[in-house]
Amino acid sequence: MSLDGFTLRKKAILIALNSDTPDKSPKGYVDEPLLPLIVLINNHKDYVTTSSCSGRICTYLEGLDEEAQGAGADHHDEDEEDGVVRGYDENTSLAAVEAAKRAKGGQWLYVSHDPVVFPEHSIQDQRWIVDLLFGPEAHRVVLMEDSAHSDTRTLDMARSQLVYFKFEPMILHIESSTPAAAKTFLNHSLFSGYRNSGILPSVKRTMLAIRSTLKLDAPIAYIPSTARSASGTQSSASGSRDEAGKIHLMVSLTYLRVLIELSNDKFRMNVAQMGRFEKRLTEHLLEDESAGEKKKVGDQGEWEDKEARRERKRKEGLQKQEMAAMAKAEDDARKAAAAAEEEKETSLDHN
Incomplete structure (x- = not known):
């Protein structure tokens, strides 16, 4: 591992951070709550941040790899429109299903880096939750009590295309100049409550991932498989098209509200944890660096x-x-x- 290589990469990253050019994230810029922490870390000679997120609430519609499904699925009508969700054979394992879903990117329906603000009428009319969490796809959502698939087997739901509600706490990816410096930073991170942190395996660079345990991840809806009907026979083409346009909630609106309230609480915990982390790095990490610069040298000047x-x-x-x-x-x-x-x-x- 070359210190010269680290220095050059850090210089390039800092130039990019200080420029007006959008970065590769969906937002195009660093989350504002993280700026003090990022500046603090990047001012240390041994570290540079490579990616970051201050925390977010989001809903995600997972993707499907239709080619991967084709090997295990029955023949489909040739006139099926693009976007129809394909089904899986009865003997297709859930592990194979999940692998196929991960093979193709999904769609972010909602992303917020701030707690959700409840509208005044939120208790009387909770439909706003659907509009918020499903965004442009809200018109496709069928409430749980209105769904004709309410008796669908859990296994069938798991094999379907799912929508997840997520709370993701702060995450930082940091490159360190040396393994020893990485261990020092990791110790400060673990002490500050980021228990899911660790040093990432890499031959060329020493990378750190700083993560906490505040994560929340729950499936909340699914798109029913339309390749088969409930009896195991093929559904009609028109029926397939109708079902392909629907996203069925598998939980109530009250439950979605609970998830949002839990996430808002986690947001507050996340911000407090970031503050403690910044305080510790200021008091210890920078102090260690200052002491290292001022310490006496040996008899030979080393x-x-x-x-x-x-x-x-x-x-x-x-x-x-x-x-x-x-x-x-x-x-x-x-x-x-x-x-x-x-x-x-x-x-x-x-x-």
Whole structure:
């Protein structure tokens, strides 16, 4: 691993952060609540932030890889329109289903980096929750009590295309100049409550992921599979098209409200944790760097490690103790000589 390589990468990252050009994130810029922490970290010579998120509430419609499903699914009508959700054979494992879903990107329906503000009429009319969480796809949503698929088996739901509600706390990816520096930062992170943090395996770079345990992730809706009807026979083409346009809630609106309230609480915990983290880094990490710059050098002018510095300090302490003992002994000897001389003079006076 080359320090020169780290220095060059850090320089390029800092130039990009200070420019007006949008970054690669969906927002195009760093989350404002993270700015003080990012500046603090990037001002340290051993670290540079590579990506970050201050925390967010979001809903995500997972993707589907239709080619991956084709091997296990029955033949479909040739006139099915694009976008119809394909079904899986009865013996398709859930692991294979999940792998197929991950193979193709999904759609973010809602993303907010701030707590949700409840409207005044939120208790009387909770339909606003659907409009909020499903965004442009809200018109496709069928409430749980209105769904004709309310008796659908749980296994069938798991094999369908799912919508997830998520709360994701702050996450930081940081490159470190050395493994030792990474371990130091990781210790401060763990002490600050970021228990899911760790050093990422990499041959070329030393990377850190700083994460907490405040995450919330729950499936809330699904798009029914239309390749088969409930009896196992193929559904009609028109029926498939109708079902393909619907997103069925598998939970109540009251439950969605609970998820939002929980996430708002986690937002507050997330912000407080970020504050404690910033305080610790300010008091310890930068202090460590300052102490490292001011520490004494060895006899040959080389920088000392902690063990060498501790040994030098021990020897210096012993030397000071010896010098103090010698000075005390000399002082005691002078006092004894003066006392003897005074006693001698007193004896002569009496004679």
